Amino acid sequence: MSLDGVTLSLNAFAEAAVWLLEARCPLSDEGCDWTGPLGAKGANVQAHHEKCDFRVLTCPFCSEDTTPSEMESHLEECQESLSSKTLSC
Numbered sequence: 001m002s003l004d005g006v007t008l009s010l011n012a013f014a015e016a017a018v019w020l021l022e023a024r025c026p027l028s029d030e031g032c033d034w035t036g037p038l039g040a041k042g043a044n045v046q047a048h049h050e051k052c053d054f055r056v057l058t059c060p061f062c063s064e065d066t067t068p069s070e071m072e073s074h075l076e077e078c079q080e081s082l083s084s085k086t087l088s089c
């Protein structure tokens with residue numbers, strides 16, 4: 001019987017337990033109420049954070065702050081207003 005094997009499986013169990021821990025969004029202070037399992041090395045939290053609506057993105061064209069869900073429509077409007085500005089010039 002190997003003690004190493006026991007230690008290893010205990011570690012694996014501890015790791016799996018960490019994955020299932022309920023984590024909160026890093027932006028919960030900003031008002032995001034997302035919670036979910038942490039995932040491997042926090043992968044679930046990271047995946048949420050990438051599309052979290054409380055994350056502030058800055059538009060590369062007008063430097064206005066927007067959210068991931070509004071970014072797409074903002075970019076369309078923003079580029080439209082930019083091109084109409086160029087045209088009217």
Ligand SMILES: [Zn+2]
Nearest residue numbers: 025032034052
């Ligand atoms: Zn969030």
Ligand SMILES: [Zn+2]
Nearest residue numbers: 059061062078
């Ligand atoms: Zn913009």
